[in-house]
Amino acid sequence: MRPFLYDRAASTESAPRAFDGLKEASLIQGRAPAEYLAGGTTLLDLMKLDVMQPARVVDITPLEPQHGSIAISDAGLRLGALVKMSTAADHPAVIKTYPVLAQSLTLAASAQLRNMATLGGNLLQRTRCNYFRDTSWSACNKRNPGSGCAALDGLNRQHAILGASQDCIATYPGDFAQALMALDATLDIAGPSGSRTIPIATLHKPPGSTPHIETTLAPGELITALSIPAGPWTRRSLYLKIRDRQSYEFALASAAIALHLDGDTVKDVRIALGGVASVPWRARDAEASLIGKPLNEATATAAARMAFVGSAPRTHNAYKVTLGQKTVVRALLQAATLEG
């Protein structure tokens, strides 16, 4: 790990200042001027691997009193960005009213990691692409812009079949962001030029020709809260995660479903996919195909096919098309059996 300067954030307003005009950072070429530290489960890991090399680390844990609480009202759920994954996952009202959120958190990582990692940090966790994490591979456009992508013709069993580009096929590794996508969450963001609120769907950027730019956050911007609107689809919601082993593993395919049924007829449905795409992926065409129809094996299968139209498998990940479709079918049919 490279040396860095350590600061503890005094306030949400002052924290972003660590990112501007950092003269001493320019002493070390090519290093990010600063990174925020919360749970540290991604940052410390990648600093040890020399994948991330911040010149300054700003510990935002002191901001927990302002951004560390959970509030539920008739209008919806508000989660502070510094709430730990385990705290949100074990919250009785979250489990009852927003099961897809609780399940996506419980099925992620390990108990220790969930005790450490925060909700805001979880959204920003970096890909598990081995060519990104292993610096002995020189070609990684995400780590070293313009160097190429070793995964394109490498071992790409874990890689994305949706939303990838010729410059990067890394998979977005998380689970929670998909649940937030399905529920149309918004994010409060504080930054050097004030605060703003954005839909979760606009946080992550598809790789395109700039895979190193992963989000729409400006330097110094900090996610402070996550808001999830109430709706008739939140109770009948679930997260189905398919992986190589039953616990403590990243998704090969996953689906976050939120369903509003009127009798047997679909009034509204949200489908977000994980494990298969370069960013948290909303399958809007598949959703639209179900509106006004009964939810059964035939309609679910048709929707699942639609969700993977345009997928672009490589040598080792073509199985994800079938696996992803079956995951969507099973998740939809399971959701239909839940109480609304």
Added chain:
Amino acid sequence: MPKDRDDTRPDSVSRRRFLGATASTAALPLMGAAAASQASAQALPPPDPQAPLDMRLTVNGEAYRLGLDVRTTLLDAMRDHIGLTGSKKGCDHGQCGACTVLVDGRRTLACLTLAVAVQDRAVTTIEGLARADGPLHPMQQAFVDHDAFQCGYCTPGQIMSAIGCVKEGHADTDDAIREYMSGNICRCAAYPNIVAAVRQAKTQMEG
């Protein structure tokens, strides 16, 4: 490894000398107050990220004052500088669970925790569970009773994690124990015995 600091500066402590000193000393007085305060200093001279920082850690109820490189993890601070080697280094990347300790009562991976970031927290390790002249913690006794280890390397992490698992209320069924203990890898595969041990200790801890 980055190069040593310039040793000629009056306020500096060379990295080599510093490491040599810490290796033989359990707890250090503050080394180089000027250097230590530089992490948050905005004024000239520019702060040196390699200057040792004055840190205070509380482990098993004991307060320690250490002069440590900012990069030092809680795990390395305990093992290499305090002398508490019960917590083990397995993968050093948060994947194996061997370094699990309790921080303010929550199970935490010491290898992914910066020592400097937990100065105001209470850390509990395997060494802090029982007094030298007292009985074992029920979880320690249960691991002995059920032969819940072979080589023993993962055991301190397993036991600390298992205590967290019970306290969190995630040890009600064998399936729950397996799920909520999945962050602790045992290469000897003593898993069935670990589940049995957690089940036994849960009854005693809650009884």
